[in-house]
Amino acid sequence: MVVGVEPGEVAASSAQTARPGSLRAHLVEPTTFVRIVELVTTRGPLAAANAARVVALGTDLARMGTVHALSITDNAGGHPGLAPESLGARLRAQGQEVMVHLSCKDLNRNGLESRAWALAAAGFENVLCLSGDYPGSGYRGQGAPVFDFDAIALLELLREMNRGLRTAASTLPPTSFFLGAAVSPFKRYERELMPQYFKLARKIAAGAAFAISQIGFDARKFDELRRYTTLMGLDVPLIANVCRLSVPMARYFHRGAVPGVVVTDELLALVERQAASPDKGKRFFHELAARQVAIARGLGYRGAYLGGHLKPDEVETIFAMADAFGRDDWRSFAGEIQFAQPGEFYYFAPDDATGLNSNEINRDYLADRTPEARRARRARAPLAYRLNRSVHDRVFAEGSVGFRLGRRLYERIDNAPSARRWLHVAEQAVKIPLFGCRDCGDCSLPEIAYLCPESQCPKNQRNGPCGGSHAGLCEVSDRECIWARAYERLKAYGEAETMLDRPIVVRNGGLRGTSAWANCFLGRDHQSKRENS
Ligand code: SF4
CATH class of the missing domain: 3.20.20.220 (TIM Barrel)
Structure with missing residues (x-):
């Protein structure tokens, strides 16, 4: 089932007050x-x-x-x-x-x-x-x-x-x-x-x-x-x-x-x-x-x-x-x-009889999803991507030892402006060269296979691609669409099909210029909460 859809919700919204x-x-x-x-x-x-x-x-x-x-x-x-x-x-x-x-x-x-x-x-x-x-x-x-x-x-x-x-x-x-x-x-x-x-x-x-x-x-x-x-x-x-x-x-x-x-x-x-x-x-x-x-x-x-x-x-x-x-x-x-x-x-x-499609799923698509195919893809995945996943799981995933330590550290310095500033500088020193970070303070890197939507998607699309790509290329720049790249990266881990199965990402503009790490550890970003108004 699609995340967020309650049974009957689609039908109900269609039927709502149908004026003749x-x-x-x-x-x-x-x-x-x-x-x-x-x-x-x-x-x-x-x-x-x-x-x-x-x-x-x-x-x-x-x-x-x-x-x-x-x-x-x-x-x-x-x-x-x-x-x-x-x-x-x-x-x-x-x-x-x-x-x-x-x-x-x-x-x-x-x-x-x-x-x-x-x-x-x-x-x-x-x-x-x-x-x-x-x-x-x-x-x-x-x-x-x-x-x-x-x-x-x-x-x-x-x-x-x-x-x-x-x-x-x-x-x-x-x-x-x-x-x-x-x-x-x-x-x-x-x-x-x-x-x-x-x-x-x-x-x-x-x-x-x-x-x-x-x-x-x-x-x-x-x-x-x-x-x-x-x-x-x-x-x-x-x-x-x-x-x-x-x-x-x-x-x-x-x-x-x-x-x-x-x-x-x-x-x-x-x-x-x-x-x-x-x-x-x-x-x-x-x-x-x-x-x-x-x-x-x-x-x-x-x-x-x-x-x-x-x-x-x-x-x-x-x-x-x-x-x-x-x-x-x-x-x-x-x-x-x-x-x-x-x-x-x-x-x-x-379907040769109709010239359209059968109900059988494309065999190449299925062949690309066998354990062997995934293993081969993982072996070819960029080292930086593999490292990012590993660091995320050990440090930024809630419940990990790194997350507990990170939260303790950021709680301690939250009222110490100078320490906060230095840690923010250190964060930027890592994230700007690695990801082209633009300091939005509400990071979506883990959701887009470590591709930054602020710097690499001209429309800053955080919930999936816009409809404008052409032959895999972005409609605005001549670079590959970040969502097409993310799909390929996630395929190696069997996560392509579920790449959008998560709550809707709504970036909080109020966090711009603040530390995304602090916001992650202290529960201020979209990953941790959804603000209503
Ligand atoms: S084609 Fe892809 S990268 Fe370009 S604006 Fe649309 S979603 Fe962003």
């Missing part, structure tokens, strides 16, 4: 295939021409009556835009169901909580919780990344708000957010894919009642996500993200401009060929999207999330095409829409 016509009600209702369309807000006030166009688009989509919810982005691509609730309020006033994105890139935990109260006050329920893209350019340069929270901490906060957030003074009235999360199965390597799946489990445990995939063009991965969540008992509605491509968009994705979205050489070549047709590939692009909607429905997804800067008539065309296909047509489409990356890893073995 709401996204929650539609997703609870198993016979409805939910249709969500994405709107991207623009920079400038509602009255500006660009924003007015998006409002008109949303209004037209609302009038069509065939879309169950409009989903509004939050500073998409990391660039500033109108807050989704401004546009959302206008659409809600017209009776349209709206989902807003809430990301952690531009606001700290207090800003996020404040924004959540504002959403609740304005009557918004559907919130897609995201870590978010790395900030891009804004007024006079690039915005500084915040990432005080990640998607998991945000989900936990909003779930607590739903339960009635307890503060030092009182318990606040409960909100009724319906929380969603994103998941990114379109990863090339095992070391980046599996942590995505583990993180999805954590998101569900933290309160996500539905999950939306990343944009992808590989039916086998869509099938795998569905199969994996079923196998692991992650019983939340899955929604497939379907992007209606265009030539510029395909080129944009192909050069990796949108973190986590992959258009392979093969797909780009197909797109370029189709673009040479008399209608410039228009029908092909619509049909590709419609086929993906049909595949999602055939695979048992509970809905499709349609994006790609579409006009209302295009949305209508795509959904109408998807509806017009025969009941089993999706099976042949699924065999065709498989644009995998070179050597892409799949958790399940292929």
Whole structure:
């Protein structure tokens, strides 16, 4: 069982006060295939021409009556835009169901909580919780990344708000957010894919009642996500993200401009060929999207999330095409829409009959988990990593002799500023060269296989990877993602599968610049306690 999930909790959160016509009600209702369309807000006030166009688009989509919810982005691509609730309020006033994105890139935990109260006050329920893209350019340069929270901490906060957030003074009235999360199965390597799946489990445990995939063009991965969540008992509605491509968009994705979205050489070549047709590939692009909607429905997804800067008539065309296909047509489409990356890893073995997956787990994956394979990996593990584990177990693990001695020492010097300062200097002298320590005072090294998220993860992700890695590399730097590295290190010890099975890490910003060793021994850091307010 996933740590933190109480039996029936997922079902309960899905069923909570399902207002007729709401996204929650539609997703609870198993016979409805939910249709969500994405709107991207623009920079400038509602009255500006660009924003007015998006409002008109949303209004037209609302009038069509065939879309169950409009989903509004939050500073998409990391660039500033109108807050989704401004546009959302206008659409809600017209009776349209709206989902807003809430990301952690531009606001700290207090800003996020404040924004959540504002959403609740304005009557918004559907919130897609995201870590978010790395900030891009804004007024006079690039915005500084915040990432005080990640998607998991945000989900936990909003779930607590739903339960009635307890503060030092009182318990606040409960909100009724319906929380969603994103998941990114379109990863090339095992070391980046599996942590995505583990993180999805954590998101569900933290309160996500539905999950939306990343944009992808590989039916086998869509099938795998569905199969994996079923196998692991992650019983939340899955929604497939379907992007209606265009030539510029395909080129944009192909050069990796949108973190986590992959258009392979093969797909780009197909797109370029189709673009040479008399209608410039228009029908092909619509049909590709419609086929993906049909595949999602055939695979048992509970809905499709349609994006790609579409006009209302295009949305209508795509959904109408998807509806017009025969009941089993999706099976042949699924065999065709498989644009995998070179050597892409799949958790399940292929099924030759369907071209998708069988229920058998990838044999190479299992072979890598035998005692012999682990022994061989341990022998190859970096010496520094092995030493770090050993020191941690002997000194920092609660109950060890070293921990008892450490606590006694730090208790003794806690009221001696000079000794405290010298020990802090000694700690930094070890941790800066070894780990690139940034003195956050709330150390996560043991949780990420001794890789420092402050210095080596540009988004400071402490509860698993963001969705942006590409072929194992970080979306921001050209270094290997720390979570992919951690996965490989932990594999040698049989700990990869459980790498995220622990309480949610919420870094305490108040500890910055203080001794992490003192905070560990004296029970002040996140390892020892979870502060509530
Ligand atoms: S290191 Fe990994 S988790 Fe951190 S920002 Fe880069 S891709 Fe995301």
